Amino acid sequence: MISIIDYGMGNVRSVSNAFEILGADVEIIDDPKKLTNSEAIILPGVGAFRDGMKNLEKMGFINKLKEEVIDNKKPYLGICLGLEFLADKSFEGGETDGFGWIKGEIKKIETGNDELKIPHMGWDDTIIKKNTRLLRDMKNPVFYYLHSFFLEVKKTEIEHIESICEYGKTKIISSIHKENIYAVQFHPEKSQESGLKLINNFLELIKEK
């Protein structure tokens, strides 16, 4: 069973729909205890970082996630906020601590160009930086992005970057992979064929592990 965490921040149903259409066995959960039996963990989420962290904490997910993902090495797929939470902290809505699993900070996108609006919303070209299992078989995928903040990592984490998306002068990390942690800034569940392909790649890599 793959668990999709519902903590009141957005598009949980969309995510489970995309997994289900690919034949995956998924369950939307709001009880951290259920992670004990999960085969893999999906943390989606659209919204504000601070509210999201608050909700996760209130529901008791923070420690349980650490136990299952960091200690038990279960495959984790973070989507949008699920990527941003990996950082040490975010500056969205005041300074807020994240999980700290990837050394870096969440900052507001600065395009340096008035024509390029915030939020970075819509379909954008994605540049693949290295051979990756998550983006396997894809050349220049176009994914759906929807965010105003982005992950900026410390030098030591640069090797984990799998793809980027250039938006004005900001180089957005669009996907990152460190050990059993996978995360994407875009929304595969909303990226039609390309997104379903990525989710299918994730399902395959869980099986292969």
Place this chain on the structure above:
Amino acid sequence: MLKKRLIPNIILNEGNVVQSVNFKHTNVIGNAVTAVDFFNSWAIDEIIVLDVSRTRKNREKFHKIIKGLSKRCFVPLTVGGWISNIDEMKLFLKEGGDKICINTEAVKNNSLIKESSKFFGSQCIVVSIDVKKNENQEYEVFINRGKDSTGLNPIEWAKKIEKLGAGEILLTSIDKEGTKQGYDLELLKKITDNVGIPVISFGGVGKWEHFVDGINIGNADAVSAANIFHYTEHSTFNAKKFLFESKLNVRMQEFYKLPTPRRPKYDEIF
């Protein structure tokens, strides 16, 4: 580079897809699931579904439809019509919606824009502006499905919407809507010149060139239409192709081999 988006707008009245002409919704033209299935098979970039029912009597049905649609909608789904509080927004997002579109309530209660953008993030909140020329031939914002005047100037209102934190504006010209004469480009340009957030243009598309004008002349970030998609064969495919051939930066469909029974059965949904 960010692609220009093509967005079909599905207008629902008491649970049926309807044709819309100057905000009068008479002709029933089908059911929403078939419409989404059809649009989703082609390279459309987003879907907007609006409930324009006169009362909240069939609201449960609308919720059920959104839940059903989202099962087969793998592009962003924006839900609007009659939304007046954070709780119902949460419910729609839970049912599979990705963005929330507000209009009348946003005008009556500006703080809803602020609160919802703060809670869900700016990118989740689309504020819809319905504009019509008043007796003095000035652009004015109308609410309650185009019925009630507000005295608001659309440019000032758009700026305020941005300031309050909304992520996007859906701009509709009531005068042009359903007329097939093309967007109100003058109005569109006025809005896009004055706000930094993306603007979706809606109302009046009668041929594919109108989309191109909306982008090239009106400077829209996304172009939307309703009726033309229902009444034209292979509509979204041909529209996208037209935009592509007009050298606009649009997304073309990618295809991969996926091990899926791609379409859930109709009775699995309802």
